[in-house]
Amino acid sequence: MTEQPAKRYDPHAIEARRQAAWRARDAFQTPSLTEGQPHKYIKPSAPFTSGNIHIGHVRSYSIGDAYARFSRARGDAVLFAFGFDAFGLPAELGAIASGESPSDWVSRCATHMTGQLQRLGFSFDWDRSFLSSEARMYRWSQWLFLTLLANDLVYRGTGSVDWCEHCSTTLATIQVENGLCWRCHNPVQLIQRTQWYLRISAYVPENDRRSQELAASGMWDESSLASQRFVLGRVDGVELDLRAPDGTELTVFTPHSDALAEARFVAISPKHPEVERWVANPAVLEQLEELRSGGLQRDSREADAIPLIDTGHFLSGPSGDPLPVLISPAVDGRFGATAVLGIPELDQTDAVIAQRLAAQVDAPVQAPLRAESALYEVRPAVRYRANDFSISRQRSWGTPIPIVYCEECGTVPVPFEQLPVLLPLDLKPTGAGNPLAERADFVQVDCPRCGGPARRETDTLDCHFDALWLWIPACVPPHERERPLGEIFALEDLRQWLPAGRLVAGSDSGNFVFDQRIVTKALRDIGPLSFIADGEPFAGCLFHEMVIRDGRKMSKHLGNVVDPDELVERFGADTVRLAVLYAARPQRTLNWSDSAVLRSHRFLTQVWEYSHARLADAEALASADDGEPVKDTSEHLRLKLSTWCETAVEKITEEMQSLEMHSAVRNIMRLFDRIKDFEKRVAARQGALRRADSDALIDALTLLAALLGPFAPHLSEELWIALGHNGDTQLPWPGVSSQVPA
RNA sequence: GCCCGGGUGGCGGAAUCGGUAUACGCAGCGGACUUAAAAUCCGCGGCUCGCAAAAGGGCAUGUGGGUUCGAGUCCCACCCCGGGCACCA
Known part of the structure; x- marks a missing residue:
């Protein structure tokens, strides 16, 4: 009757025992679905192979895991698995720092992180986990790229990138420090490049409409909806067709429908489809070309520094006053590729532009005479800030773009049956140049169309593009993974699990989720995901906030990082998991204590x-x-x-x-x-x-x-x-009625 | 600049609808146990006035207004802190 030593709480012994038992009985294996069985695909975020699990991951997966275990306890079939997001710049940089190939570095990180997650006892189905950098996986990206290309949702366009001449490489924003290359400290130039773009604009209005349905369903929490609204950038207003003296019309937009008479100028986005019509003057054309090749400098987003081109043209305004026509990227960030009425009285940016316009005109412009106050038809209209974005990167550690450039046939997509285009595994990036472009065995290829000499595209896909499908393959049973992708979409399992019941991710995933929603709609219309009628990949969604400490984001630099391994070592996994869940509501920033x-x-x-x-x-x-x-x-x-x-x-x-x-x-x-x-x-x-x-x-x-x-x-x-119960099966969740003892 | 959060004791933070502000915990103080310490357990605890204690009074949720019988909570204006603002994921 005295205290037994076994009664002391020894988390390490307990956790080792339970984890061994779970492994022995494959406790978290995804069941195959039977007809009508309640089921939930709980989608955690795909961790980046950074090397270590941090406390933010612990928070995210503790929420998802609690929900998964709760669902299983209530009798639902649960799919809870993830893949590592393994491509991208940080992996390349990590590999450079450690002297390994990115492929070795990434798999070492994944192994270590998997160990950390297992020690924490998360109930993932490990048989289904994967790295996005495996060939059997990135073929998904290549397949998606070609599929979207064939449907005009991927296209080539021109954009500007930061370029370091000395290192002969493109730089990411984080690699540009005060206008200098982070590596060699030489000045960075903006150069113009042909890039691949994803046409999300085709589905932005539908995303908007569906967001309202998601809100009504109650399965998307308020903060995740807010982030979707933010990415969408919807602006409500009116549009009207203004006329130039020569009769040319231009549709302009303004959110200020009650102040049309106050308009003082018209501004067109450089991306506006009809912008060429307003640059007949060679000097103006030159300015536009300069603007396009120069791109938009990061530090010139402010209204007082943003480029402004006066086309010399005028339109007859709503009040009959002539309005000068300007071209400025100031429009893009607020309303997308459109033309807007400038109303200085109501809009601060417009006020600054009007001021600059007045200052930059030396001699009074010969404005056309005031026209008769024309009656314009004013229509309600909507504009979105969300816009097409570039998906190609001039880096070696990414999915190869399945495109070949042939001297005879031009740009040729690699046929589906030749996928995947393999990325050489022994690449050793140094930070200078793109090592992929220097690999003759990769670059030189026979044209798939004519058999003649051709070159492969050496740009790779941004890992943002990989993320567009990363939530799908978890639904594919491991033994089906190698099948052609066309067949995989027909698998009964996959069609049952999709759409995912609940996404649990950090609040910084708003962009990803938005684009995943776009691509799901595209694949619905193209065919593979035709069974998802509303084109929504996630029926429910929770965005949790991050973990901070002392009111600041955790960083090595600040020395305020919390190490999960150390905590697990001291207190055990159960304690750490309970602590991050208890400390704050998921939607709120958790200030570590x-x-x-x-x-x-x-x-x-x-x-x-x-x-x-x-x-x-x-x-x-x-x-x-x-x-x-x-x-x-x-x-x-x-x-x-x-x-x-x-x-x-x-x-x-x-x-x-x-x-x-x-x-x-x-x-x-x-x-x-x-x-x-x-x-x-x-x-x-x-x-x-x-x-x-x-x-x-x-x-x-x-x-x-x-x-x-x-x-x-x-x-x-x-x-x-x-307490005398069977521990070999899932603990049941107590029911309210069955709980009362007889 | 724009967008999104947040501001409550020495500290982390509670407070579904507007209804006893400061739950719970940490640190602190007092006590029990102990040769002692650690650990554990029990108790106290916003600030202030009140000779000590008690009873009791006054003031407190960033600031200033407003709505209300009643505001941490709702409305308006402002101050401060954090995060984001797209080739980082």
Whole structure:
């Protein structure tokens, strides 16, 4: 009857035991779906192969895992798996720093991170995980690229990139420091390049419309909807067709429908499809070309520095006044590729532009005479900031673009049956040039059309493009992975799991998600995803905020990084997971504090030790004779306990369904306090617990163990077993009605 | 500049609908246990006035207004902090 050493809470022993048991029984293997079975595909974010799992990952996956385990406990078939987002600049830089090939570096990182995630006990189906940099995976990107190209949703255009002459390489924004190359500190130039673009504009209006449906469904939380609204950049206003003296018309837009008479100029985006019509003058054409090749400098986004071209043309304005026609990229950022009315009175940017316009005109321009105030038809109109974006990168660590340039046939797409175009694995980027372009064995190729000499495209796809499909292959059973992609989309499994029931990702994923929604609609119309009628990849979505410390983002530079490994080593996985869930509601920034971990650890320790102590008491009571029947003085307390339990289950179930994990954990903690309170009160009333009290107490503790399942899965399963239940299967989630003891 | 968050004790932070502000925890103080310490357990705890204690009073949710019987919560204006603003993922 004395305290046994086994009753001490030893998270490391418990967690090792449970994880071994899960492995032994393939606990998290994705079940194949049977007709009509409730199921959920819970999509976690694809971690970048950065080398280490950080506390933000722990938060993200703790939320997803709690939801996955909750869903399984309620009897749903669950798909919970992910792939690593393994291409991209940081991997290239990591490889340069370590002297490895990116391929080796990335797989080493993935192995290490997988180990970290397994130690934390997340219930991923590891058989389905993958790296986006595997050939059997990036063929998805190539297939998607060609499919979209064939449907005019991928096209070639011209754009400007930062270029370092000394390193003969393109630079990412983060590699440009004060206008200098980060590596050699020489000045960076903007050069013009032909690039591949994704035509998201084709589906932006539908994304807008569908967002409203998603909001109505209640499955998308407010912060994820807000991020979609932000990426969309919808502006409501009116449009009208203005006429030039020669009769040419231009449709202009303004959000200020009530101030049309105040218009002072018209500004056209350089990307406007009809912009050429307004640059007849050679000097103006030259300025436009300069603007296009120079691109938009990062530091000249402000209205007082942004390029401004006066075309010399005029349009007759709504009030009859002649309005000068300008070309400026200032339009793009606010309304997309369109033409707008400049209304200085109401708009600050317009005010600055009007001022600059007045200053830059030396002699009064010979404006056409004021025309008769024309009556214009004013139509309601909508503009979006979301615009087509470049998907090609001049880097070696990415999906090769399946395009060949032939002297005879020009630009030739690689035929589908020749995919994948393999990326050489032994690439050693140095930071200078693009090593892919220097590989004769890669570049030189026979034209797939005429067989003549040809060159491969050496640009690779941005990993943003990979992300467009990264959520799909988890639905493909591992043994089907190698099949042609056309067949994979026909798999019954894939069609069952899609669309995903819930996406759980960081709030910085707004852009990805927006574009995934676009591409799903494109693939719906093209055919492969025709079974997703609304073109929405995620039925539900939760964006959680990040983990910060001392009010700042964590960074090595600030020395405020929290190391998950260290925490797991000190307190165990259950404690760490519970702490990040309990510390803040998912949608809110979690300001890290050690007290949350200490609190969690103490709570779990108490639950463990208290449950075992009461279990020992119960056994002692069972073996002793209960003695004379005495007056039952604690019945009302047992009833109260039972009510508390029922209320808790009801509340916590609701909170789990809406992913309010922080409240769920707090309610579990409260329930534990009440259970202890029950014991205290019974003891105070009648001195000791009798059989009926003890039974009620053990029932309540059993319930507590089941409720803890999604949060502290290792501890709860061990408790469940200690309390006399079968630990070889999924812990069931308590039902409200079945919970009342007979 | 624009967009999105946030501002409550010494600290992290609670407070579904507008209804006892400061739950819970950390640090602190007092006590129990101990040769002692650690660990654990119990208790106290916004600021201020009140001779000490108690009773009691006053003031407190970034600032200033407003709505209301009643505001941390709703409205308006402002200040401060953080994050984002697209070739970083």
